[in-house]
Amino acid sequence: MPANRFNGFTDLGIGVGLRVPHYRHILSEKPCLGWFEIISENYMVDGGRPLEVLEEILDSYTVVQHGVSLYFGSTDPIDREQLRKLKKLAKKTKTPFLSDHLCWGSVDGKFTHDLLPIPYTVEAVKNTASRIKAVQDYLEIPVCVENVSSYAEFHASEMTEWQFLSEVAEQADCGILLDVNNIYVSAWNHGFNPYEYLNNVPLERVAQIHVAGHSAFDKYVLDTHTGPVIDEVWQIYTEAIRLGGFTNTLLEWDADIPSFDIVRDEALKAQRFVEEVKHGHYKSAIA
Template sequence: MSVPYLGFGMGLRTCYFEQIISERPAIDWFEIISENYFVSGGKPWYYLSQIKEQYPIVMHGVSMSIGSTDDINTDYLKQLKRTIARVNPAWVSDHLCFSALGDFNSHDLLPMPYTEEALNHLTQRISQVQDYLERPMIFENVSSYLTYKQSHMTEWEFLAQLHKQTGCQFLLDINNVYVSARNHSFSAMDYLNAIPKESIAQIHLAGHQDFDSHIIDTHDEPVCDAVWSLFSEFSQQVSAVSTMIERDDNFPPLAELLAELEHAKALTRTHWG
């Protein structure tokens, strides 16, 4: 699987709809939250139908729960497949995690245990989902606040093995790597250095809340200097990867996000062009 290089993008959020349509800012592409477009009409579709005429669109889901031990939710996949057909995205992604078990839904993205059993489980699930959707999926690393006693490999070893077994590619969220590294006291660069470079299809850059003893991935702050530094160093190891700024709350004027996007471009200009 290979995905096109789209350049530097941004998460499409409702508060910027009208400004994007009227001003057509210098953004290469937008990422939408898949589930927001499972409805047949309404405000999101009214604006998206106009925006997707001017910009490439990718889809990013939050509810697949690919790691769950429950049967895959076929109703969810039907809605996703219908939305994919309507949007015609450059690619589709979700999170490498689980969020539901039986009747319990955490409404959060819970990390997988890093075991051979989990690897084999994900390999089967990814194949099942991709066969149903009739297209490959990209999966994002999540931030984490706990670890499992059963885990016998690191997260980066787990991802490398998953890529080897399935060929799937990853949406590398560098902020999530930083958050998990701080919370679990490992080296973020050790993680990034170990990820198979050919497996990276997209990059997320985002902000978080730092409470000294731990960090919470909130997407409501600017990208911090430490994450910029990680991105700058990692970008020198890979060919150009579609990269975006992700903001989900405490929305600033669009100009501030555009400035972050320009900073990302500046950090990669000498080696990505």
């Protein structure tokens, strides 16, 4: 799982998602941090302030691109203009690899702007893998697919989510961005064991891990990326690195965003779990 061909053989350490409220602080204080992840779509523009900020960030930090609109699971034709813009941005950022989600989001050219769950079928594996391959071929950099939080399951599904993710990654020969918060959220919503998930995905393909907060309600959990990461999610994280080794780790915080220092401190908590695993102090959650 550490530096591998799916993350461009990088060992970036711990990073945070670059967010607008932190621009000023980051640009003026240049805080110490391994790397930033950007949402590609926010910088796939023709000019103006977003690109100016990005240029300045690139002067001091490594940036990895993470997207929200490739919709690997959609059946619409891939938008060539979108890919052209993405490739142009990737050349600017020199991102060592790039990720997007295991989801769909558009139909007949209409975009939902959401990460919608895919029915886990053989047909969907084939469709999704072929799209990832096409994107990877065009971009000429490693592409990773991220498991999403989901709130619905389909009658049509023929396999579990981890089987689907594994099949897609193998068939597309791509990396995995393992979001351990999303595993927690989906496990809660669908009643599966998160550790069974971890034990059944090809961890050697994991290029990066996401951690984040979420919002728990009486009957469901939503992936809101708000608040600190809860202990149960850190536990899944720790198990993931115990099984697969430490890899690039990133905290996402998108709602009620606190100061940069709070976000960075939350991300750096990961170091504690890395140390526990390294020194054998961690007791596996799997009996």
